[in-house]
Amino acid sequence: MKQLSLDEIDANFHVPKTVTDTDITWRDVRQAPFAVYGLYDYKKTVPFRRMPEETASAVSAGVAELAYNTAGGRVRFSTDSDLIAIHATMNRIGKMPHIPLTGSAGFDLYVDDPATGTSRYFRTFMPPFDIVDGYEAAVRFPSRKLRYITVNFPLYAGVDTLLIGTRDHATVGEGLRYRDSAPIVYYGSSITQGGCASRPGNCYQNIVARRTGLDYVNLGFSGSGKAEDAMIDYLASLKMCAFVSDYDHNAPNPQHLRNTHCKLYKAIRAAHPDVPYLMISRIDFDSAYTENLARRDVILDTYRYAREQGDRNVYYIDGASVFRGPDEDGCTVDGTHPNDHGFALYADALCAELKRAFTESAFL
Amino acid sequence: MKQLSLDEIDANFHVPKTVTDTDITWRDVRQAPFAVYGLYDYKKTVPFRRMPEETASAVSAGVAELAYNTAGGRVRFSTDSDLIAIHATMNRIGKMPHIPLTGSAGFDLYVDDPATGTSRYFRTFMPPFDIVDGYEAAVRFPSRKLRYITVNFPLYAGVDTLLIGTRDHATVGEGLRYRDSAPIVYYGSSITQGGCASRPGNCYQNIVARRTGLDYVNLGFSGSGKAEDAMIDYLASLKMCAFVSDYDHNAPNPQHLRNTHCKLYKAIRAAHPDVPYLMISRIDFDSAYTENLARRDVILDTYRYAREQGDRNVYYIDGASVFRGPDEDGCTVDGTHPNDHGFALYADALCAELKRAFTESAFL
Incomplete structure (x- = not known):
C-alpha cells in the first residue's frame, strides 16, 4: 500500500512552500517604516545578529556562531493589508529533534493593540520541513483594516534578509513602540x-x-x-x-x-x-x-x-x-x-x- | 568561518545515535513480563497498530494509514537496572515543521510509584534528527534499585518492533497496572x-x-x-x-x-x-x-x-x-x-x- 503523507491526509498539516498571490509588494524590514527590536545595529548589519561580530569572536567560538541566531528579534509595523507575507533568506537552520522548526527556524505573528499595548498571537509563518536557506509564507486576515503587527524572528536560525509582503495597495506604517526606551x-x-x-x-x-x-x-x-x-x-x-x-x-x-x-x-x-x-x-x-x-x-x-x-x-x-x-x-x-x-x-x-x-x- | 553545529557548541543538544554499552540484554515488549497498553492485539500484530487493519481500511484511506501511528501506546514493566535502553524499528516517521521529532517519533520514560499509582517523567529517548527507520537510545538512573516504568510510544510514527534493554544481570518484572480494566x-x-x-x-x-x-x-x-x-x-x-x-x-x-x-x-x-x-x-x-x-x-x-x-x-x-x-x-x-x-x-x-x-x- 502506498503510504500517504500526513499533509495528504490532514489539510491542517499542509504546509505551502511559496506565496502564489501576485498582488504583493515586498519591503525590506531594515528600512522605515519598519522597526526591528532585539538585534544589533540591524539597519547596517548583514546577516542579522545579536551582538557585534568582533565582540562575539572575542568571547568564544560558540558565541561567535550563536550570535547569528536571531533569538529575541522582532519587527513591528502597521498595515491595512488582509494578507501579510514573509520572504526570509536564511544562513543557518537549527535542526534538532526536540524543538520544532516553527520554533528554531520559524517566524510567528502577533496583532498589537494600540489602545492597551497588549499583543495577541495570530498565526505562524509555517516553514517547510525540508527548509534549506529560507522560506516564504503568508498569513491571511478575514478583513482589511488597520492592524499593528509584531513578527518574531526564529530562535535557532540565522537570517540574512527579511522582506514583508503586503497587498499592493495596502498602507504600511510604523508599528507600536515599547513602553520604555531601554530594554x-x-x-x-x-x-x-x-x-x-x-x-x-x-x-x-x-x-x-x-x-x-x-x-x-x-x-x-x-x-x-x-x-x-x-x-x-x-x-x-x-x-x-x-x-x-x-x-x-x-x-x-x-x-x-x-x-x-x-x-x-x-x-x-x-x-x-x-x-x-x-x-x-x-x-x-x-x-x-x-x-x-x-x-x-x-x-x-x-x-x-x-x-x-x-x-x-x-x-x-x-x-x-x-x-x-x-x-x-x-x-x-x-x-x-x-x-x-x-x-x-x-x-x-x-x-x-x-x-x-x-x-x-x-x-x- | 566554519559553521559549528549546535551539538558541537552545546553538549545538552548532543544526540547520541546508538547505545554503546555492551552489557545489555534486549527483550521484546510483545512478550511477558512486559504489558503494552493502548495498542490493538499487540502480541500478535506486526507492526503495532491502534485498530484492526480490516476495520481501519473500511473506514477511510486516512484511518487505514494512521492506524499504524502508535499514539496512546505504552509499555509497562519493572526493573532494577540503572540503564534502560530502547531499540525501535519503525515503519513511518512523522516529519512535520510544527511538532518536534521527540513528539512525533520519540519515546519518553516515566517512573511509576506503586504506592500511589502516580507517575513522574524521567527522560526522553532522544531520536536523531536524521531518523530513517527507527533508533536506539538509553536513559540512565543515578542508582540501581527496583523501579516501575512506563515508556510511551510515538504519536505520529509507526513501530514494527520495540526492544527494551537492561543491564545483563538486572531483574525485569511486571509493571504497574491501571486502576480499572476498561480504558x-x-x-x-x-x-x-x-x-x-x-x-x-x-x-x-x-x-x-x-x-x-x-x-x-x-x-x-x-x-x-x-x-x-x-x-x-x-x-x-x-x-x-x-x-x-x-x-x-x-x-x-x-x-x-x-x-x-x-x-x-x-x-x-x-x-x-x-x-x-x-x-x-x-x-x-x-x-x-x-x-x-x-x-x-x-x-x-x-x-x-x-x-x-x-x-x-x-x-x-x-x-x-x-x-x-x-x-x-x-x-x-x-x-x-x-x-x-x-x-x-x-x-x-x-x-x-x-x-x-x-x-x-x-x-x-
Missing part, C-alpha cells in the same frame, strides 16, 4: 535562547515583553553562556532597564559559577547602579541534585553579597520553584529544556519578580 | 492524536491517565476523524469505562457534524448504557468564529437530546473555554494544534469533568 537584557544558556519553545512568541522573554510592554535583548547562547570577561564587559556596556542573569546552566561547574557570578553582578551594577538585577538558579533542579545545591549556594551568595552592600534592587528567583505544581514534570521536553508549558511558568516567575522590582524601584 | 476511549482529530505535543507523555490523554490512574485508547486520526459508520460501529464495540467524543475539528462542515454527532452518541450509548460520555467542541474557537458557533450548536443539540432522554451521564465541555486565561493565545503552535501548555489545560478540563462524571456515576 531588559537577558544573559544565559540555551534555555534563555529559547530552547525548546514551539514558536518564537512562546520563549519566556517574549511572554514577559507582551505582559509588561518592555523591550528586551536575548543574549542566551546555547551551551556558551559562561560569563567570560569579554562578555561581562559587553553586557555592562549595554543600555538596559533591568538585567536578568540566567546562565547557571552553562557554567561548567559550581566553581566556574563562583568565579564569574558575582563578578558579573559587580560589573553590571557598576555600570547601572539603578536597574533591577534579577538572578535565577537552574530550573531543572532534580537533574543533578547535589551539584545543583552547590550552584544555588553560589547564586545565593551573590544575592546576599549584594544585599549586604545595601543593594535593594536585586532579586533572586529560585529555579527549583518555577515548575512547582501538578504538572511540574511536564514542563520540559527532555528534562532540561522547557516546552511551552515550562516557558509560561518561567514567564510567571519573572513577571512577578519584575513587578516587585519596578514597584520597589518606585519607592527607592 | 477511556478517545475519538477525534489530529489534536486527539497528540499534535503537537513535544513528547508523547504530554498528549492530553497521557496527562489524564497519570492523574486518574485509568488506562485509555487514543483513536485520534489526523484529519480523518469523520465518524463514518464503520468507525462508529467499531467504537461502540470496544470495552470502555468512559467515552470522549472530540472530532469536531475533522467534520468537514457543521452539516457533516450534524449528520454524525448524535448518531455516534446513540451508538455508544446503546452499547454502553452506563459509561460517562464526554463531548467537547473545538478548542481553536476563534479561527472560524461563525462556523464554530454552528458547530457548537450541533454538539449542544446532542447534549440536550441526551439529557432530554434522561441521560444523566453525559458531559459537555465547551472547547472555547479550555484555553481561557492570561496565556490563552499561547496554547497552540499554529492557531490550531495545542502545544504542551495547551495540552495541560486540555487535561485540566477533561479531568475536572471526568471527576464530576465518576462522582455522579457513583450516585446514579
Whole structure:
C-alpha cells in the first residue's frame, strides 16, 4: 500500500512552500517604516545578529556562531493589508529533534493593540520541513483594516534578509513602540535562547515583553553562556532597564559559577547602579541534585553579597520553584529544556519578580 | 568561518545515535513480563497498530494509514537496572515543521510509584534528527534499585518492533497496572492524536491517565476523524469505562457534524448504557468564529437530546473555554494544534469533568 503523507491526509498539516498571490509588494524590514527590536545595529548589519561580530569572536567560538541566531528579534509595523507575507533568506537552520522548526527556524505573528499595548498571537509563518536557506509564507486576515503587527524572528536560525509582503495597495506604517526606551537584557544558556519553545512568541522573554510592554535583548547562547570577561564587559556596556542573569546552566561547574557570578553582578551594577538585577538558579533542579545545591549556594551568595552592600534592587528567583505544581514534570521536553508549558511558568516567575522590582524601584 | 553545529557548541543538544554499552540484554515488549497498553492485539500484530487493519481500511484511506501511528501506546514493566535502553524499528516517521521529532517519533520514560499509582517523567529517548527507520537510545538512573516504568510510544510514527534493554544481570518484572480494566476511549482529530505535543507523555490523554490512574485508547486520526459508520460501529464495540467524543475539528462542515454527532452518541450509548460520555467542541474557537458557533450548536443539540432522554451521564465541555486565561493565545503552535501548555489545560478540563462524571456515576 502506498503510504500517504500526513499533509495528504490532514489539510491542517499542509504546509505551502511559496506565496502564489501576485498582488504583493515586498519591503525590506531594515528600512522605515519598519522597526526591528532585539538585534544589533540591524539597519547596517548583514546577516542579522545579536551582538557585534568582533565582540562575539572575542568571547568564544560558540558565541561567535550563536550570535547569528536571531533569538529575541522582532519587527513591528502597521498595515491595512488582509494578507501579510514573509520572504526570509536564511544562513543557518537549527535542526534538532526536540524543538520544532516553527520554533528554531520559524517566524510567528502577533496583532498589537494600540489602545492597551497588549499583543495577541495570530498565526505562524509555517516553514517547510525540508527548509534549506529560507522560506516564504503568508498569513491571511478575514478583513482589511488597520492592524499593528509584531513578527518574531526564529530562535535557532540565522537570517540574512527579511522582506514583508503586503497587498499592493495596502498602507504600511510604523508599528507600536515599547513602553520604555531601554530594554531588559537577558544573559544565559540555551534555555534563555529559547530552547525548546514551539514558536518564537512562546520563549519566556517574549511572554514577559507582551505582559509588561518592555523591550528586551536575548543574549542566551546555547551551551556558551559562561560569563567570560569579554562578555561581562559587553553586557555592562549595554543600555538596559533591568538585567536578568540566567546562565547557571552553562557554567561548567559550581566553581566556574563562583568565579564569574558575582563578578558579573559587580560589573553590571557598576555600570547601572539603578536597574533591577534579577538572578535565577537552574530550573531543572532534580537533574543533578547535589551539584545543583552547590550552584544555588553560589547564586545565593551573590544575592546576599549584594544585599549586604545595601543593594535593594536585586532579586533572586529560585529555579527549583518555577515548575512547582501538578504538572511540574511536564514542563520540559527532555528534562532540561522547557516546552511551552515550562516557558509560561518561567514567564510567571519573572513577571512577578519584575513587578516587585519596578514597584520597589518606585519607592527607592 | 566554519559553521559549528549546535551539538558541537552545546553538549545538552548532543544526540547520541546508538547505545554503546555492551552489557545489555534486549527483550521484546510483545512478550511477558512486559504489558503494552493502548495498542490493538499487540502480541500478535506486526507492526503495532491502534485498530484492526480490516476495520481501519473500511473506514477511510486516512484511518487505514494512521492506524499504524502508535499514539496512546505504552509499555509497562519493572526493573532494577540503572540503564534502560530502547531499540525501535519503525515503519513511518512523522516529519512535520510544527511538532518536534521527540513528539512525533520519540519515546519518553516515566517512573511509576506503586504506592500511589502516580507517575513522574524521567527522560526522553532522544531520536536523531536524521531518523530513517527507527533508533536506539538509553536513559540512565543515578542508582540501581527496583523501579516501575512506563515508556510511551510515538504519536505520529509507526513501530514494527520495540526492544527494551537492561543491564545483563538486572531483574525485569511486571509493571504497574491501571486502576480499572476498561480504558477511556478517545475519538477525534489530529489534536486527539497528540499534535503537537513535544513528547508523547504530554498528549492530553497521557496527562489524564497519570492523574486518574485509568488506562485509555487514543483513536485520534489526523484529519480523518469523520465518524463514518464503520468507525462508529467499531467504537461502540470496544470495552470502555468512559467515552470522549472530540472530532469536531475533522467534520468537514457543521452539516457533516450534524449528520454524525448524535448518531455516534446513540451508538455508544446503546452499547454502553452506563459509561460517562464526554463531548467537547473545538478548542481553536476563534479561527472560524461563525462556523464554530454552528458547530457548537450541533454538539449542544446532542447534549440536550441526551439529557432530554434522561441521560444523566453525559458531559459537555465547551472547547472555547479550555484555553481561557492570561496565556490563552499561547496554547497552540499554529492557531490550531495545542502545544504542551495547551495540552495541560486540555487535561485540566477533561479531568475536572471526568471527576464530576465518576462522582455522579457513583450516585446514579
